[in-house]
Amino acid sequence: MDRETMVAAEGVRKRFGRTEVLKGIDLKVRAGEVCCVLGPSGSGKSTFLRCVNHLEKINGGRLWVNGRLVGYRHRGDRLYEMREHEIAAQRREIGMVFQRFNLFPHMTALENVIEGPVQVKREPVERARRHGLELLDRVGLADRADAYPGHLSGGQQQRVAIARSLAMRPELMLFDEPTSALDPELVGEVLEVMRDLARDGMTMIVVTHEIGFAREVADHLVFMDGGVVVEEGDPTAVLDSPRQERTRAFLSKVL
Ligand SMILES: Nc1ncnc2c1ncn2[C@@H]1O[C@H](COP(=O)(O)OP(=O)(O)OP(=O)(O)O)[C@@H](O)[C@H]1O
Secondary structure, eight states: OOTTEEEEEEEEEEEETTEEEEEEEEEEEETTOEEEEEOOTTSSHHHHHHHHTTSSOOSEEEEEETTEESSEEEETTEEEEOOHHHHHHHHTTEEEEOSSOOOOTTSOHHHHHHHIIIIISOOOHHHHHHHHHHHHHHTTOGGGTTOOGGGSOHHHHHHHHHHHHHTTOOSEEEEESTTTTSOHHHHHHHHHHHHHHHHTTOEEEEEOSOHHHHHHHOSEEEEEETTEEEEEEOHHHHHHSOOSHHHHHHHHHHO
């Protein structure tokens, strides 16, 4: 795999019981690229992200992140399953933001942001605080560092969740419908933070129903349906001139 590639999936399969949810996903995401993933409910978008982030184990195919196989390591010609500490190290390179932000309610915004660096990476508290404040500033919440999640709006909480992921200095950020649980008037502020991250060159895979965002920010658009990548390419091309009937049918419902 070349150094430009951040994520590579080759024939990735995932089953839950007898149901095969991912039926051979082939996908490449280059470093610095924003890849938006669209598709109907149940098409396997979240499952794919969860596989990239070790939250699910694949049943077939190969998945690489940042030059390394996810969950396996080579010894000579043989592959071995990674041990827990190796998986933890690999996961630290990946930030993930979910639909529900799940901040610790008894911790302030800043305490939420520095929890990972201090507890997991053993960063000195003062350094983590300085970086945490910079990140809260970056997501437009410098003045809410001492607020508890219960006193923040959904959009503000989601921005804290983004800062919390960034605090681990990830190489790759995964977003799983980060705005779909928000009131419509709060969606824009979260998308703005994501747009800003994209401008800074962060590699991102974004599962979203925000077609406008995908059109504007994505370098690469992927349409998934039934556990496969049906169509992918330049966002304008896929959105305006889809080649596949399934893509056309989906877009005609959401556009
Ligand atoms: N842990 C699980 N156990 C059993 N089935 C699961 C599990 N996780 C997901 N599935 C099933 O896998 C299929 C794909 O789910 P997934 O959440 O990946 O789809 P999605 O494209 O992200 O959908 P949505 O847009 O609704 O979030 C669904 O049928 C779902 O019910």
